[in-house]
Structure formats: C-alpha cells, structure tokens
Amino acid sequence: MAVNFRGRSLLTLLDLSRDDVRYLLDVSHLLKAERTAFQVQQRFRGKTLAMLFEKRSTRTRCAFETAFGEEGGHPVFLSSSDIQLGAKESIEDTARVLGRMFDAIMFRGFSQETVEILDEYAGVPVYNGLTDMFHPTQVLADLMTMEEQFGQLAGLDFVYAGDGRNNMANSLMVGCALMGVNCTILAPDSLYPKSELVDTVKQIAYDSGSTLNITSSREEAIPGADVVYTDVWVSMGEEEKSGERMQLLSPYRVDGDMMGMTENPGTVFMHCLPAVKGNEVTAGVIEGPASVVWDEAENRKHTIKALMAASLL
Ligand code: CP
Ligand code: NVA
Numbered sequence: 001m002a003v004n005f006r007g008r009s010l011l012t013l014l015d016l017s018r019d020d021v022r023y024l025l026d027v028s029h030l031l032k033a034e035r036t037a038f039q040v041q042q043r044f045r046g047k048t049l050a051m052l053f054e055k056r057s058t059r060t061r062c063a064f065e066t067a068f069g070e071e072g073g074h075p076v077f078l079s080s081s082d083i084q085l086g087a088k089e090s091i092e093d094t095a096r097v098l099g100r101m102f103d104a105i106m107f108r109g110f111s112q113e114t115v116e117i118l119d120e121y122a123g124v125p126v127y128n129g130l131t132d133m134f135h136p137t138q139v140l141a142d143l144m145t146m147e148e149q150f151g152q153l154a155g156l157d158f159v160y161a162g163d164g165r166n167n168m169a170n171s172l173m174v175g176c177a178l179m180g181v182n183c184t185i186l187a188p189d190s191l192y193p194k195s196e197l198v199d200t201v202k203q204i205a206y207d208s209g210s211t212l213n214i215t216s217s218r219e220e221a222i223p224g225a226d227v228v229y230t231d232v233w234v235s236m237g238e239e240e241k242s243g244e245r246m247q248l249l250s251p252y253r254v255d256g257d258m259m260g261m262t263e264n265p266g267t268v269f270m271h272c273l274p275a276v277k278g279n280e281v282t283a284g285v286i287e288g289p290a291s292v293v294w295d296e297a298e299n300r301k302h303t304i305k306a307l308m309a310a311s312l313l
Contacts (some may be wrong), residue, residue, distance in 0.1 A: 005310035009126040012112070012134045013174040018208060021143065021178050027306035028144050028299070030069045035302070043309055044073025050102040051129075052118075054080045054109030055236045059273060060129045061302045064106050067305035076102070085203065086114070095121035103313060107131075110237055116165070122164070125311040132237060135167040138272045139175035140303035142155070145296040146181070146227060149268050153208070154180030159225040161186040161252045162280050163245070164214065165193050168231040168272055173212060175206035184213040186221040188248045218252070222261040223308075229270040230254045230280045254284045259290060268292045 003023035011020070034040070049068045051061065061077065068075040080087075082202055085094045098105055099122035103184055107115045108129035119126040127242035128136055158176050160169055162189030173193065183205070185193060192198075192214050205212045215221050222228070231251075232244040259267060269281070269291045278284045286293060 006313070007125060008311050010311075011115050011119055011126065011128045011305060013136045013178065014180065016136075018178050018180075020192070021140070021175070024140055024303065024306050024310060025144055025147060027310055028140065028303045029147075031305050031309070032144075032299070032302040040070050042072035043313060044068050045072040046102065047073045047103040047312060049073055049075040050098045050103065050105045051075055051077045051108070052083070052085060053108045054081075054085075054114075055075070055127075055130065055131070059297055060106075060108060060304075063137075063300040063304045064127075064129065067301050068308060070152060071305065071309075073103075073193065080109070083130055087145045091117045092121045094118075100124040102226055104308065107308055119243075123289050124281075125308075127307065130167060132235070132248070133167055134171045135272070136171055136175075137300070137304055137307065138168065139171045140307065141296055141299040142172065142229070142270060142272070143175055143179060144183075144299045145270065145292055146268075148295065148299075149292060150226065154173060154208070156181045156226045157224055158182065158185075158227045158229065159184045159186055159221050160229045160231075161218075161221070161254055161258070162191075163231045163233055163235070164191045166231060166235045168229075169193055169240060170197060172229065174199045174204065177201045177208060177210060178209040180210045182211045182213075184215060184225075186215060186218065186252060188252070190215050191248065218258065218261065222258060223263055224260045225264060225267055227268055227270055228254055228262065230260060231272055232274070232276055235282050253280060253282065254285050256284055256288075259285055259288075270296055273297055 012129045051140045054091045065075045085113045106127040112131040112133040115128045164185045233249045271293045
C-alpha cells in the first residue's frame with residue numbers, strides 16, 4: 001500500500017501501521033546504500049531542526065545532527081539549560097514559538113506527555129528521541145539491523161532480557177508486533193511491562209500473525225531465539241534504583257551461558273547502547289561474534305534520516 005508520511009510526527013510506534021514501518025525501513029535501506037556509495041544529496045537544504053534535550057545522548061543526538069546536517073539542513077541543539085522549556089515558559093508556548101522558526105522538532109526527555117504537547121502545539125513534525133515511556137527511533141534501527149542480518153522480519157524469534165517495563169521493552173514489543181516478529185520479554189515479574197500496553201500489543205501481534213510472551217523463565221524464553229536483546233538495568237532518571245535493580249536483574253544478565261541456551265548458531269546479540277559491560281551483558285558477548293551492536297548504532301543515522309526525509313520532503 002502507498003504510504004504518504006509527509007508532515008507526520010513520530011511520538012510512539014503505536015501511531016504507525018505495518019505499512020508505515022515497512023516504508024520507513026525501505027527508505028532507510030536506500031539511504032544507507034546511497035551514503036555507502038558516497039551519494040549524499042542536499043535534501044534538507046534550507047530546512048531547520050530544533051533538537052531539545054533534557055537527558056544526555058550520544059547516538060540519538062549525533063544521528064539526528066549528522067543526518068540533517070550532511071543533507072544541507074541546519075540542526076540546532078538546545079539542552080534544557082539553554083532554553084525555557086517547562087521552566088519559565090510553558091511547553092505549549094515553547095512549541096508554538098519553535099514551530100514558527102523550525103521545520104521540525106526532536107525531543108529527548110522524561111515525560112511522554114511533553115512530546116505529545118510539543119506535537120499538539122508546534123504545527124511541524126515532532127520526533128520522540130526517547131522518553132521514559134518510549135524510544136521509537138531506536139526500534140526503527142533495530143528492525144533495520146535485524147532485516148540486514150536475517151533478510152526478513154516476519155517469523156523471527158526475538159527475546160528481550162532485562163527491565164521489562166522501560167522505554168526499550170515498551171517500544172520493542174510494539175515494533176516486533178507490527179512487523180510479525182515473535183517477541184518474548186524475559187524479566188522478573190516485578191518488572192513486567194504494564195498490562196494495558198501488553199493487551200494492546202497482543203492485539204497488534206495477533207493481527208500480524210505473531211506472538212507476545214512475558215516470562216521470568218530463561219528456560220522458557222531463550223531456546224531457539226534468533227535475537228537476544230538487552231538494555232541497561234537502570235535507565236536515565238532512575239539512578240536511585242541502582243542497588244535494587246542489580247539484585248533483581250542479575251539472573252537475566254546476557255552471558256555466554258544464556259547465548260548458548262538458544263542452541264541456535266545464528267543467534268545475534270543486540271543492545272541499544274550505551275552498555276554497562278558486566279551488568280546487563282558480559283564483555284565476552286558484546287565483543288563476541290554474535291554481537292551486531294555497532295551496525296545497530298550506525299543504523300540509527302540511516303533510519304532517522306529516512307524518518308525526516310519521509311516527513312519533511
Ligand atoms: N541508544 C541511544 O539512544 O543512545 P543515546 O542515549 O546515546 O542517544
Ligand atoms: N533505557 C535506557 C535507554 C537508553 C538509550 C534509558 O532510558 O536510559
């Protein structure tokens with residue numbers, strides 16, 4: 001089906017259809033091939049992007065900034081210590097002002113509500129570069145990387161091990177369900193995803209012919225996995241939970257033993273990064289032959305460029 005993404009925002013993958021994701025991934029593969037052949041254009045010439053950051057970032061900031069800049073656009077980095085967002089000026093007013101000056105806005109921060117308000121008031125596309133609840137642009141890169149590894153998405157068996165209620169688990173569940181990937185969230189039961197989101201995602205999975213399974217059993221989750229994915233045990237903004245998380249999540253560390261339990265020689269290891277080696281993943285696994293984390297990081301740039309091209313051109 002033809003997809004017209006022009007003018008659209010990306011706040012959560014729940015707003016996308018399977019065709020939307022397919023379209024964004026197709027454009028991502030094209031743009032990666034182009035860039036690999038040194039064929040960068042000037043697609044964003046004369047355009048401006050506001051980049052609002054309440055939290056730190058390496059990959060997301062650099063992906064947006066370099067993807068926009070190398071195509072001739074002008075990205076402007078604004079941390080929360082630079083602008084009035086939510087401090088002296090309401091989010092609504094900030095959105096209205098930025099919407100008059102910029103062609104698009106990306107936001108990284110705490111509340112999902114902030115990115116929703118920005119979208120409601122800005123009048124230009126708004127991209128969620130991570131909130132406490134969702135990290136949709138990361139999952140576009142993850143799906144692209146899986147497609148590069150396996151040639152297809154539908155029917156793959158994907159396991160996420162770790163904090164099952166953080167932004168990555170939430171977004172990966174949705175992305176997998178949309179694209180027909182069987183997803184298992186392996187987590188202690190106190191860190192299971194919210195049941196309301198699970199119910200919504202189960203319906204999406206049903207529609208795509210895939211499954212969503214939530215379990216605390218490694219023996220149930222891991223055998224046969226094509227992808228083992230993990231994320232930090234303590235997300236940005238939750239630092240005070242560090243001690244509790246170490247205790248809860250140690251049994252879910254991705255180590256050689258867990259990778260061996262897949263009994264699948266083709267299993268790949270993925271991580272959105274940054275990684276705390278020795279916590280959620282051992283150095284042996286992330287540095288080992290199954291790891292595709294550097295491709296995954298690079299693909300942030302291609303998928304983010306594709307998203308901006310689809311919505312701005
Ligand atoms: N994966 C990711 O979003 O990395 P950053 O926090 O460095 O942007
Ligand atoms: N769950 C992590 C993801 C970082 C990309 C965090 O929010 O800190």
